[in-house]
Amino acid sequence: MKQAGSRQGALRLCVFAGPLWGTLFFIALWPLMHIFPPYSPTWSAAEVATHVRDNQTGFLVGGILLMTAAAIVWPFITVILLFLKKIEGRLPIWTTVTALVFTFGQFTVFMCGLAFTMAAFRPEASNEMIRAWSDLGMFLLVIPAIPGTTQYLATGAVILQDSRAKPILPRWYGYLNLWVGILSAPGAVVGLFKVGPFAWNGIAAFWIPAVVFGVWITATQIILLGAIKRNALADEQP
């Protein structure tokens, strides 16, 4: 039991990689790159290039933070996966799906940091070149909604199939994942629009997924810390 106690401490520590990830992400986008909220997709090449040149250091440091965020988030993701595997038991199909899609999703975060780095690396480059890289960064910021949908639905499916009398993770959190999954899907269409609610700075494609994601990452920390406190990984219900 003493052993279990010290493992709980390690698990708790891992969970804090989640908020750390979120903090780095937010610092990069907001005070450093000034792209929270995102610039309009209708901006001319000159406007985007001016924005990037004016904030060159911010973009470069922000790029580092985004790539670092993608590198340090893994302990947090691992704790989620440990609980999902605990629920699924011997044949962790949807846990594996979740793990693979998580990996894919963080790859886009890493590439996002790299694209913004490319945009700011040579300020003497042409306006069109700078805008192309910056646009790629914006797409990589919002387009992970596509793999994200699969990941949330898979996580929800695992949690809701838990038939224990006292579930390992709360069932409302399973439904929350389905909700986040369904509402992330509209983020997939940002390539089609430059104005309106479904453009990358619009209500439906940016603000709703951003708020919903904020709810998800907050709820995830709360339920993980709760499950660690109950020592749910050592739960022996059939």
Next chain:
Amino acid sequence: MIETHDRTETPRGHIPGEPGLWVLIFGDLLVFGVLFVTYAVSLVNDADAMRLSQEKLGRGLGLANTILLLTSSWFIAHAVIAARRGAPGVRRLIFAAIALGTAFVAVKIVEWGGHIGSGDTLNSSSFFTFYFMYTGIHLLHVLIGLGVLCWTATQCDSRGAWTGSFAVLEGSAVFWHLVDLLWVMIFALLYLLRHGGAA
């Protein structure tokens, strides 16, 4: 699964389905609320252009779809009642709900095909962006709902009586009613409500 409910009587303060499900239901309603307000603001600010496109919508197909979904919901509600009584024929009612839901999808495809054929696509005007995206997000809900209903249909015995967890059937029905409710809102806002500008 442990049967916690009395089949004949609903306990006082009973939450349909299970409490956690309502996170999804209210969460979805909240977000659709935001989407509807976004649309309404656009309808007021851009009244003339919106009305021009809006007049191309066939209210007949919209109404047909409303009736299809409402009837489908009626069948699933009766499936819940039948299951509560332990009666046979639950599966038949679920199949009827699925058939009507599938008909909704078919009508939607015909309707979309018509608009796309006459040159009104996702990107051709502000109204058609709203129209295709909102009905598209709703259609995603319909498809998920149909999947859930098919899954519940497998949980009946050979007489068609309900054998699964009662909360599962009730929860599935609640989700199907949500799909219905959202459609009624979309029908009212996109097909019926027209902003007269100065009015």
